[in-house]
Amino acid sequence: MIRAVALDIGETLVRDDRYWASWADWLDIPRHTVSALVGAVVAAGQDNTEALRLIRPGIDVAAEYAAREAAGRGERLDETDLYPDVRPALAALREQGVRVVVAGNQTVKAGRLLRELDLPCDALATSGEWGAAKPSAEFFARVVEAAQADAMETLYVGDHPVNDVIPAAAAGLRTAHLRRGPWGYLWAESPEAAAADWRISSLHDLLDITRG
Numbered sequence: 001m002i003r004a005v006a007l008d009i010g011e012t013l014v015r016d017d018r019y020w021a022s023w024a025d026w027l028d029i030p031r032h033t034v035s036a037l038v039g040a041v042v043a044a045g046q047d048n049t050e051a052l053r054l055i056r057p058g059i060d061v062a063a064e065y066a067a068r069e070a071a072g073r074g075e076r077l078d079e080t081d082l083y084p085d086v087r088p089a090l091a092a093l094r095e096q097g098v099r100v101v102v103a104g105n106q107t108v109k110a111g112r113l114l115r116e117l118d119l120p121c122d123a124l125a126t127s128g129e130w131g132a133a134k135p136s137a138e139f140f141a142r143v144v145e146a147a148q149a150d151a152m153e154t155l156y157v158g159d160h161p162v163n164d165v166i167p168a169a170a171a172g173l174r175t176a177h178l179r180r181g182p183w184g185y186l187w188a189e190s191p192e193a194a195a196a197d198w199r200i201s202s203l204h205d206l207l208d209i210t211r212g
Contacts, residue, residue: 002174002210004147005093007203008158009104009114009126011181014081022076026068029055042182045162069109077113083180089203091120098210099123101146105133105163123147134163140171157206159184161192169195176200176209 010016024034037051049061068074093100099122102114106126114124123146127133130142140156147154151172158164158176160183165175177196179188187193198209 001153001212002098002155003149003153004099004101005155005157005206005210006101006103006143006147006173007090008156008160008164008178009102009106009110011159011184012104012157012178013083013086013102013119014077014114015083016181018076018081022068022073023052026064026073027052027055039182042186065107075107075109075113077110077117079117082117083203085203087120089206092204092207093210094120094122096207096210099147099149101125101143103139103143103146104158134160135167137167137171140168140173143168144171144173155197155206155209157200157203161187161190161196165196166192169197174198176206178203 007013020034020038021031024031034051034055037054038048041048041050052059052061090100100120102119102121102124104126106128108126108128111124111126111129125142125146127139130139132138132142143156144151144154152174155174155176156164156168157178159178159181161177165177168175175196176198177193177200178184179199179201193199200206
């Protein structure tokens with residue numbers, strides 16, 4: 001029985017279009033170039049920030065992030081950044097009596113911006129707030145704590161097989177791989193994605209899973 005569903009944020013609930021477009025504008029690089037480079041590092045199995053290092057070798061990403069914030073060109077999120085199935089699917093899960101947790105690798109500011117969107121969830125946290133990021137065991141221990149259910153009664157949903165499926169399963173959680181976003185599509189047929197308990201293409205698919 002699934003008593004709690006915990007969901008990744010980037011490319012699970014929130015589209016990353018604005019995020020990468022804003023980096024392109026900040027670095028004065030065409031947006032399609034940044035998108036292509038993100039795709040290239042994803043295909044190579046590298047962290048997506050490596051795309052920024054290809055554009056500007058030696059870049060201090062944290063320092064540039066701070067400079068963007070200071071210039072008023074930092075992180076933004078609004079309703080248009082959410083995938084269309086987010087609100088109805090999360091609301092329907094709660095109507096089933098399932099506890100809904102939002103937890104992913106995001107900044108402290110992203111956590112604040114997400115709370116301002118008033119998502120239909122019972123708990124929301126980011127790696128920046130926890131001081132622990134995926135794929136660490138500490139992050140998933142915090143997920144179980146937020147879920148207020150046993151690990152085997154908690155389903156973690158994400159698009160990234162290596163950051164989401166494998167470490168969540170290692171922590172004892174059930175897993176669902178979401179075929180969405182660059183990682184979700186590119187690695188959909190990988191052994192890591194195949195290791196998920198369920199493979200879904202929409203958050204609405206979760207409703208059948210939680211009905212048992």
